[in-house]
Amino acid sequence: MDTPIVHSSKPRVAVHKFSSCDGCQLALLDLGEDLLTLAARVDLLHFAEAGPFDPDADVDIAFVEGSVSTPEDLERIQHIRRHSRLLIPIGACATAGGIQALRNNADAAAWAAQIYAHPEALSSLARSTPISSHVKVDFELWGCPVSSQQMLAVVNSLLLGVMPRDSADKxxxxxxxxxxxxxxxxxxxxxxxxxxxxxxxxxxxxxxxxxxxxxxxxxxxxxxxxxxxxxxxxxxxxxxxxxxxxxxxxxxxxxxxxxxxxxxxx
Ligand code: SF4
Ligand code: SF4
Ligand code: SF4
Incomplete structure (x- = not known):
């Protein structure tokens, strides 16, 4: 992997949400005391679910939950990539489209017409796609939701200046x-x-x-x-x-x- 590892002793971190259920952000919140320890070791600039809000901040590490499924998502992921040194999708939505990607093999417009009185008010793409379909990613954490302990291990590795290890087991x-x-x-x-x-x-x-x-x-x-x-x-x-x-x-x-x-x- 040729992306430089985070060198700052107190890296700036953002957690962004795209199309998702928030479950992977909750996995991070579920760290409890470990999250407080973590928060002391990083500058948490953006994590709307937890409080800090600065979606345009330049950061060392951007975690991204959710898939790209709206025209606005398409623009926002490019913006985040430009403002992040390392970009790490977290969870099945971000790494593989999520449950919302089931529409990729269906007629999404017909589904919307059956459910909504005014489907023309919706602004969504016909397909839901992983983050890596649109921008370079530096590591991926899989799972629905991701494991809190795996997230902690990723941040600890980056704080130590090494890229996290991917699991090779089944x-x-x-x-x-x-x-x-x-x-x-x-x-x-x-x-x-x-x-x-x-x-x-x-x-x-x-x-x-x-x-x-x-x-x-x-x-x-x-x-x-x-x-x-x-x-x-x-x-x-x-x-x-x-x-x-x-x-x-x-x-x-x-x-x-x-x-x-x-x-x-x-
Ligand atoms: S065993 Fe693990 S990977 Fe398989 S569905 Fe359950 S939580 Fe997911
Ligand atoms: S991967 Fe699962 S838990 Fe995480 S945001 Fe998507 S649906 Fe929710
Ligand atoms: S050992 Fe059997 S039960 Fe366990 S994950 Fe493999 S197939 Fe499933």
């Missing part, structure tokens, strides 16, 4: 480490863990349910093998498409897997 690895019974092997429940990046501590299998892929695709995800396994477990092609087209639908590996499953449905 959810299955975390699941095995914790000794969870495998829901796919023991109960035949289709689980996205084999192709999903680690970071959540295998939260869902730990509660006896399948992973639905909210941390996005892992490196070298073997989606062909998993789709074949889903088929053996009785999922029809359209159900396999749905597995890969949920919160992280615009992640390239999941898009490709969904396209393959869709072609088998034709």
């Amino acid at each position: 959810v299955c690895v975390e699941c095995k480490r914790q000794g969870n019974p495998c829901v796919m092997v023991t109960r035949g429940v289709p689980c996205m863990g084999p192709v999903t990046r680690a970071g959540c501590g295998a939260l869902c299998p730990g509660l006896g349910r399948d992973c639905y892929g909210c941390y996005g695709p892992a490196e070298n995800a073997n989606t062909d093998a998993l789709a074949a396994q889903f088929s053996l477990l009785g999922l029809a092609p359209h159900a396999i498409v749905q597995r890969f087209q949920s919160i992280n639908s615009q992640a390239p590996a999941f898009l490709a897997a969904a396209d393959k499953a869709r072609s088998r449905d034709d």
Whole structure:
């Protein structure tokens, strides 16, 4: 990664919101005491959800929650990129379009016409897209929502002058480490863990349910093998498409897997 690491001893930080549910900002607020410690070590210039408001500030680190889904978003993300030394999308909306990107495969205008009395009053793009589709990003934090501890680790790394490490593991690895019974092997429940990046501590299998892929695709995800396994477990092609087209639908590996499953449905 060729972007210079933050050198300032007290970096200026902004947290920006785009099209999203605010859940990833809440993950940051959920840090509690750790957030107070963090706030003493950085200059938090913009974080509207928490109080500070200066969306035009020049910063060392800009965290961006949400996807680009309005004409105003298109302009604002360019502005933020110009005013940020490091730009880090946080959460599935920012990294892969979010649940709102399901409209990318639909007729969004027809949906709006069915719901709103005056759809012409809406100002939204036909597609919802990740931040990296529009500007260079320096690191990405995945998840819906992101893990508070992962966010803390990212800020700590930057304060130490090193780029954060991306997780190379899959959810299955975390699941095995914790000794969870495998829901796919023991109960035949289709689980996205084999192709999903680690970071959540295998939260869902730990509660006896399948992973639905909210941390996005892992490196070298073997989606062909998993789709074949889903088929053996009785999922029809359209159900396999749905597995890969949920919160992280615009992640390239999941898009490709969904396209393959869709072609088998034709
Ligand atoms: S990634 Fe999930 S929790 Fe975060 S803003 Fe989007 S919908 Fe909300
Ligand atoms: S339950 Fe899911 S995540 Fe856990 S080992 Fe089985 S397939 Fe992997
Ligand atoms: S187990 Fe899967 S769906 Fe559940 S929190 Fe982790 S990545 Fe998300």
